Amino acid sequence: MRRVLYKMDTDLELIYRCPSCGRNVVTINSSYGCIVWGTRTFSDGTRIAQNRSEYPKIVKCKVCKTIYWLDDKNKIGERYCWSPSDEFYAKLFDRPDFAEFVETDECQKAHELMMEEEIKYQKARWVSEDRARLLSTTNDYQEAIDSMVYRNDEEHKFLRIWLWRAFNDNVRESKGAVLSENDQKIYNSNCRKLIELLDKNDIQENFMIAELYRNIENYDECRKILKTIESKDEVWVERVKILEAECSKQNPKVVEMKLLNYVYVVRCADGTLYTGWTNDLDQRIKTHNEGKGAKYTRSRLPVTLVYQEPYDYKKRLALKREIEIKKLTKAQKEKLIDLSTPTKMALANLQLLKRIHNDRDEETV
Numbered sequence: 001m002r003r004v005l006y007k008m009d010t011d012l013e014l015i016y017r018c019p020s021c022g023r024n025v026v027t028i029n030s031s032y033g034c035i036v037w038g039t040r041t042f043s044d045g046t047r048i049a050q051n052r053s054e055y056p057k058i059v060k061c062k063v064c065k066t067i068y069w070l071d072d073k074n075k076i077g078e079r080y081c082w083s084p085s086d087e088f089y090a091k092l093f094d095r096p097d098f099a100e101f102v103e104t105d106e107c108q109k110a111h112e113l114m115m116e117e118e119i120k121y122q123k124a125r126w127v128s129e130d131r132a133r134l135l136s137t138t139n140d141y142q143e144a145i146d147s148m149v150y151r152n153d154e155e156h157k158f159l160r161i162w163l164w165r166a167f168n169d170n171v172r173e174s175k176g177a178v179l180s181e182n183d184q185k186i187y188n189s190n191c192r193k194l195i196e197l198l199d200k201n202d203i204q205e206n207f208m209i210a211e212l213y214r215n216i217e218n219y220d221e222c223r224k225i226l227k228t229i230e231s232k233d234e235v236w237v238e239r240v241k242i243l244e245a246e247c248s249k250q251n252p253k254v255v256e257m258k259l260l261n262y263v264y265v266v267r268c269a270d271g272t273l274y275t276g277w278t279n280d281l282d283q284r285i286k287t288h289n290e291g292k293g294a295k296y297t298r299s300r301l302p303v304t305l306v307y308q309e310p311y312d313y314k315k316r317l318a319l320k321r322e323i324e325i326k327k328l329t330k331a332q333k334e335k336l337i338d339l340s341t342p343t344k345m346a347l348a349n350l351q352l353l354k355r356i357h358n359d360r361d362e363e364t365v
């Protein structure tokens with residue numbers, strides 16, 4: 001029987017109060033370990049990870065619609081969440097070694113009971129609290145900018161970056177969406193203002209400037225800025241190449257920055273493990289399962305992805321790591337998989353959060 005580590009992380013919840021009406025919102029300070037499963041990166045710097053959402057810095061009050069910053073001025077307290085976990089298990093099984101369990105039906109049952117308890121607990125709380133959400137529309141960001149919610153250049157910059165990305169979401173999510181004439185005007189003007197606010201001496205922001213010029217179809221200026229980005233870091237070399245290629249295509253739209261390098265481990269049908277490198281993980285797993293991958297996996301299909309480490313554009317590092325992992329014993333590999341994939345508990349928590357969020361959405365509609 002496989003032993004599974006069920007130790008649960010406790011997150012710190014931060015509580016803020018709306019300065020206009022006094023309604024509370026809650027956000028989480030940390031997130032579950034290092035879940036980078038399936039992260040996608042875009043040319044505007046947006047990163048989308050499946051198991052992880054970005055925590056808001058600015059929110060719109062659900063009750064009075066005031067937009068305000070989640071900062072020390074509005075913070076009224078903090079507390080740990082998911083606290084019933086360890087005690088709950090300990091009590092249920094009357095075991096002091098509650099951090100580690102053997103995977104059994106009774107453990108599964110405990111999960112379900114915990115979820116029920118948590119849902120009851122959370123629902124009771126949410127009568128008086130809202131969960132802090134990112135501003136969701138371009139209108140919200142525009143409203144924040146127009147009403148000068150920002151107090152300094154950094155906050156101004158932050159809002160304009162998020163307005164830019166919110167517009168880009170239209171392209172990112174429902175591919176090929178065309179902005180209305182008016183929105184295009186706002187988009188372009190925001191890009192120009194953002195260019196003024198960004199710092200050319202910061203490589204990250206300078207790259208953003210280049211991308212903004214591309215977005216407003218000023219390809220010459222984009223190329224000019226790209227030429228000033230000098231770095232021995234292969235990450236930047238690759239990023240510059242991607243934008244240059246888009247300039248040549250005269251494409252002004254946000255693009256996904258593929259070319260991530262991954263080291264991955266798959267479990268074969270016979271339980272053995274195979275380690276490889278790829279820059280397109282989904283495609284690579286598909287290739288394996290179509291019997292066109294490595295010789296080793298061909299006779300052991302299907303394979304399942306059990307481990308991955310992303311290396312951004314650092315191919316050399318990824319290849320080095322692939323060799324390292326290949327040299328590990330089976331037991332060492334199993335340990336790596338156990339420690340680094342989201343634990344079952346984290347996934348259970350995630351499902352719980354989703355259920356709670358759904359329940360809450362239904363209540364507030």
Ligand SMILES: [Zn+2]
Pocket residue numbers: 018019020021022023061062063064065066
């Ligand atoms: Zn309010």
